[in-house]
Amino acid sequence: xxxxxxxxxxxxxxxxxxxxxxxxxxxxxxxxxxxxxxxxxxxxxxxxxxxxxxxxxxxxxxxxxxxxxxxxxxxxxxxxxxxxxxxxxxxxxxxxxxxxxxxxxxxxxxxxxxxxxxxxxxxxxxxxxx
Numbered sequence: 001x002x003x004x005x006x007x008x009x010x011x012x013x014x015x016x017x018x019x020x021x022x023x024x025x026x027x028x029x030x031x032x033x034x035x036x037x038x039x040x041x042x043x044x045x046x047x048x049x050x051x052x053x054x055x056x057x058x059x060x061x062x063x064x065x066x067x068x069x070x071x072x073x074x075x076x077x078x079x080x081x082x083x084x085x086x087x088x089x090x091x092x093x094x095x096x097x098x099x100x101x102x103x104x105x106x107x108x109x110x111x112x113x114x115x116x117x118x119x120x121x122x123x124x125x126x127x128x129x130x
Contacts, residue, residue, distance in 0.1 A: 001038060005043045011056060018094045019062045023055050026099060030106030039126045052109045061090040064102075076101060 009020040020043075027036070027045050034045040034052060044054035051067045069077045069087030076098075077087035091097055 004038045005036060008038060008043055015093065016057060016062055019091050019097070020055060021060070022094055022097055023064060023091075025104050026097075027053060027106065030103050030111070039125075047110065049115070050113060052113070053106070058090070061092040063088050063090050066105060066109055068109065068113050069105070071112045072105060073106075074101075074105060077105065 003050040007082060009017050009024065012020060013095065016052060024036075024043065029046050031047070032089065034047050035049075036045045038044075039046075040052070040121075042054050042056040045052050045116065047117040048101065053064065053066050055062055055064045063085075065086055066077065068085050074087070077089055
């Protein structure tokens with residue numbers, strides 16, 4: 001795990017840190033080829049420069065967001081909007097993390113991707129990559 005992501009996790013409460021550490025381990029395991037870094041102040045994993053998954057602390061808990069998650073057709077991922085294809089799940093304890101679900105979503109994140117990398121160039125329009 002990169003030191004910037006570790007620093008992000010370390011700045012959280014002990015319970016939130018434990019959730020983030022568990023998520024980071026699973027994300028690294030499920031996306032070993034992905035670049036991970038702090039992007040817009042939050043840990044994010046990228047494939048070929050395209051954001052795939054990331055997490056952030058919010059009022060509702062720790063949000064794990066998949067940029068193309070709305071296309072995964074997964075009941076537990078809450079679709080947020082209609083313009084973009086992101087979907088999320090919130091965690092409030094480490095026990096909330098279902099590793100089988102998470103690894104399935106990570107597999108889908110490789111197979112189903114919308115092109116966020118070029119969204120500005122396309123004036124907000126998303127195109128399906130995979």
